Amino acid sequence: MQFKNTREFARSLDAQDKLISYKEEFIFPVINGKKVIYFTGNSLGLQPKRAQKYVNEIMNDWAGLAVEGHFKAEKPWWDYHERLTRPLAKVVGALPEEVTVMNTLTVNLHFLMVSFYRPTKRRFKIICEEKAFPSDQYMLASQVRFHGFDPKEAIVEIKKREGENFWRTEDVLKTIESTGDELALVLIGGVNYYNGQVFDMETITKAGKKAGAFVGWDLAHAAGNITLQLHDWDVDFAAWCSYKYMNSGPGNVSGIFVNKKYHGKKDIPRFEGWWGTKKETRFLMEPEFEPMPNAEAWQVSNAPVISFAPYLASLTLFDEVGMEALIAKRDLLTSYLEFVLKTIDDEIGINDVFEIITPPERGCQLSVFLHGQGKPLFDYLMENGVITDWREPNVIRLAPAPFYTSFEEMYEFGQILKKGILEN
Template sequence: MQFKNTLEYAQQLDAEDQLSKYRDEFHFPKVNGKQVIYFTGNSLGLQPKRTQKFVDEVMTDWKELAVEGHFYADKPWWDYHERLAAPLAKVVGAKPEEVTVMNTLTVNLHLLMVSFYRPTKKRYKIICEEKAFPSDQYMLQSQVRFHGFNSNDAIVEVKKREGENFWRTEDILKTIEEVGDELALVLIGGVNYYNGQVFDMETITKVGRDQGAFVGWDLAHAAGNIELKLHDWDVDFASWCSYKYMNSGPGNASGVFVNERYLNRKDIPRFEGWWGTKRDTRFLMKPEFEPMENADAWQLSNAPILSVAPYLACLELFEEVGMAALIEKRNKITAYLEFILHEIDKEVESSFEIITPKERGCQLSVFLHGEGRPLFDYLMENGVITDWREPNVIRLAPAPFYCSYEDMYRFGQILKSGVLKK
């Protein structure tokens, strides 16, 4: 497609965009009285306007029904989370029974490790990517120490090649083969938070499982951003947060996927709680745990309804639009942003290097060669909400629900003025 770096062209793209109306479904912050250009949906998505209704409904039920809201609210609280399973399954490519919502991301990864990291004296090693998100690093390190292993030995990091900013699938597969029958688990972020790379989850999962290991994915930057087929890829487990591309609000409830082969089983190790037992007999207070026949068996406590309600509101939007349409716009608007960056690069002395490979979602990570923190500060002061990562990288995520092509054009003009200003 032949893009143009003009306001008129960007506005034409917006006029042709079937999803442009959804921009008005979100609240935007303002800087200097003007609506911001928001590039940090990969950190915290904007608030959907309809979220307020979902939260107010719960607050009203709590006020008017108190404890009876568990059973007599319009959306009874005792099965509230079950409403999320079917629409969420579509987003992550799963069967509804393989999906549940509970806790927060790292809590869920720890809980899933009970089931899927079962080291033996021989098979105890974990493969992850170099410099995984710190929370994943801390989680893995504490897990291997808990089991009595040294993290320097038990955790095998796949590194990027010298001089490259991305991982090669063949290096990951080679590492899996080298670790061999010592490998207990492969756990990688499906989309890397720093460079925005999408990993070949299907291939890595197959090779890892063929090696006799469990394979799981941290999908924090993937859910709601890229096409996922967790069931078809035969992934063992996965978890993701809901507050990035899924716009559920800061720190809100996390999603979990457990492959159907592990459902309705009493023999799998798992930390268990009241809300994971069969709901038909839950209130009989039986001493023996009888697992739910779906992923809800991994739940411990009743759902935090005020955290789950915004997630349900967001999933209503995903149901209306569908992942296919979001991905189509994501590809086009990200390509337009890439074009704008290259065009501005021609007009200024600085050099912008996009370190995100072609296997990407909607994030572009950009080295600002010759620039520093002052350029980031300039962008923020002029209404471009973006993300700074040391030493001189900005992450730009044009989320398709609410970012416009005009945003991309205007960002380019602000970026250029920030460079020329120094």
């Protein structure tokens, strides 16, 4: 398709967009009386309008039924989480029994590490990406220290090549091979939070498993954003937050994936609690833990259903639209944004103001170096109704989520950005 940086062309793309009506399903902040152009769905997704209804259902049941809501509500609380598993499994490419919802992301990674980081004197190293999201770095280092190892020795970081802004798959594979039988675990962010790169999860998983290691993925920036086939890729475990592309609300609950091959095992190391025991015997208060025959065995406490409600509301949207349609729009939308940025760069007449550091292997996000520009430009965008994400020293992250972003907004953003550079 031959793009044009005109409002008319952008509107023509919107006219052809089968998902354009879903923009009305979300609530937008307003600045100076106008809805914002929202680029930070990779940090916090917008609120679906239907979320309030789902939350109110539980609040009303709590008011009218109190404790009986666990069993007598229209959506009983004691199995509320089961309503999320089937639509969520479609999003991450899993069997329904391989996913569940609980806790928050880093908490879940810690819980999963009990099962999938079992270091020995010989096999104790963990491979991750250089400068992983800080919470992952802290989590890995604390796990390693807990087991009596030195993070400087046990954590192997895959580095970018000199002068490059992305990781090469061959470098990941070489690191796995060179670590050899010292490798206990590969745990990488499926989509890097900073540059937006999508890792080749299938190839890396296969290599890690061949080396005799467990392989897990932090999918915080991947779930609801890219194609995932966790079951078919034979991933051991994964976890993700729900408040970015999945629009469940700030700091909300996390999802987990545990490969079916580990289900029903009583001898697997695992921190256990009441809600992971079999439903049939849960209320008999038996002294011995009988694990659920699915990923729910990793659950510890009863479900925080008020938190689950907006997640379920958002998942109904994903179930209606499907990941295939979202990804098709995502690719066209992000490509058009890239075109707009390059066109504005040419129009400004200053060489290479914008340097896109996101490689072609990407989802919604474009990370852009603003050469010669600083925080005042970011502030200008915010003041003029464009919500982006600033990362030091001079990077803005732009994530046009396909559910609620239009092509005309990409054009409008370009005009605001151009004016901001020329005025600053």
